[in-house]
Structure formats: C-alpha cells, structure tokens
Amino acid sequence: MYTQLDIETHFDGKLKIAYLNQPQFMNALNKITIKELTDFVKDCNNDETVRCIAISGHGKAFCSGQNLDEAFTVGKDVHEKDIIKRIVLDYYNPMVTTITRSKKPVIALVNGPAVGAGAMLALICDFVLASETAYFSQAFSKIGLIPDTGGTYYLPKLLGRQLATYLAFTGKKVSAEEAKGYGLVAEVFNEAEFKNSSLEILDNIANMPTRAFTLTKKAFAYSYKHSLEEQLNMEAELQQEAAETFDFTEGVTAFLQKRKPEYKGK
Numbered sequence: 001m002y003t004q005l006d007i008e009t010h011f012d013g014k015l016k017i018a019y020l021n022q023p024q025f026m027n028a029l030n031k032i033t034i035k036e037l038t039d040f041v042k043d044c045n046n047d048e049t050v051r052c053i054a055i056s057g058h059g060k061a062f063c064s065g066q067n068l069d070e071a072f073t074v075g076k077d078v079h080e081k082d083i084i085k086r087i088v089l090d091y092y093n094p095m096v097t098t099i100t101r102s103k104k105p106v107i108a109l110v111n112g113p114a115v116g117a118g119a120m121l122a123l124i125c126d127f128v129l130a131s132e133t134a135y136f137s138q139a140f141s142k143i144g145l146i147p148d149t150g151g152t153y154y155l156p157k158l159l160g161r162q163l164a165t166y167l168a169f170t171g172k173k174v175s176a177e178e179a180k181g182y183g184l185v186a187e188v189f190n191e192a193e194f195k196n197s198s199l200e201i202l203d204n205i206a207n208m209p210t211r212a213f214t215l216t217k218k219a220f221a222y223s224y225k226h227s228l229e230e231q232l233n234m235e236a237e238l239q240q241e242a243a244e245t246f247d248f249t250e251g252v253t254a255f256l257q258k259r260k261p262e263y264k265g266k
Contacts, residue, residue, distance in 0.1 A: 023059025063118025
C-alpha cells in the first residue's frame, strides 16, 4: 500500500508507527512520501482500532526536508512558474492540516536530524519524543527560503518572536536537549533506550480516553484566535461533550470502584 513508508503496528492495533523509509536520502521528503504520510494519518483516523499514531524515520535521520532534486532538477526549471507555491499548496499544506486536525494523537519519534520541512514535520505533531542523537534546524534560510510546513505559524507561538526569528534566520542546529529546553521536545532519551522508552509512553497514550485528547486538541487550537471569555465558553461546551463519552463514565466508575479503567476511545 505504501511504497516509501514502513508501517509498524503495536498493542493489538491501537498504535501505528509510520517510518519514513528512504534512509539512503536521509528520509528527504518528495511528493510520494508527503502524499503517503497524509493518507496514512487519514487511514488511521478512519480506523476505529487505532488510538495513537506516530511518525519516525529509518536509518540515522528523522527527515532532512524537501528532496531538492525532485523539486528542481527532474525535468524542471527552478524558475518554472509558481513551482514552489504549487508544491506547498498541493502537498505540504494538506499534510499539515491532516496531522494538526487529526482526531487521534500524532506523536513524532525523532530518531536523528530533523531539518527544514523535516523539523516542522516533527513540530506540527502533538508532541515530540527525541533521541539524544537528534537535532533540529530551520535550514530554509540556507537556500533563500522561508519556513513552511506550518513554520511561520507554529514557531513564533512555540518559541516567541525573538527566538523563532533567530533560528529561522540562522538555521542553527538545535540539539535535542536544547530543543527540550526551548519547549519544542517533550522528552529526550539516550539512543539505546529511545525506541523502548518511546513505546512505553505511546502504550499509555494508546490506552487512554482518545476522545478527550481529540477535544483537548480542539480547545488548544481554538485558543490561538479567541479571547479568554470565548475560550471559557468553549471549554464548557467541550467538557460537556467529553462527559457524554463512554470513557468518562468508565473513568469515574473505575475511580469509585478503585480499579484500573478500561478505556475504549469512545
């Protein structure tokens, strides 16, 4: 089904991990990879068994960004009309909106360098788990471009204008530990423990009340453009929606019965 992704399934189908599978190219993004990633997240959202989604990379890199050979040298001219605009609109933007609006949690497992669009692919996920070997670079400026893949939207919100501008202008390599200090990464693990430690966290997420996560994501997104009063009203609406789920009833019942809850993501 997928030609440039390797899919792993864990925890009786509750977790699916898509590995970018072009290690010989440092998992650089091309149209096929971007389309497959977009379709993968959509497929997981439509599969009731799946409760958690993750994206990682095979080999030494997470993702080195756009494959420039595909964009410019495969029968194309760099000055071909609106070529970059078309790639962004037709491929990157649908991937960004699909990941950020996913009904299921989408977690980035950054196993190595994440550069340019590859860095933003990680940072648009709900949170990032990183190996100590990882680093992040907004390398767009190195070839005279601006941050895309949601970069101009998310970076100032995550970092503040000063630091976002500094990293965008310089393309500085930010280590995993430094990125954690900036609030870009949730956890950093040593290389030997990275996968097992990540799977422990993903196992927990995959067995939690998924609908509550969906509503939490919706509320966080709403906060970017609304006042406190509007946000409080939205919280009330979404809290009621959460209270009408099976998992809320199960969580309260389990608490009262002093047992572990068995959530179904419904």
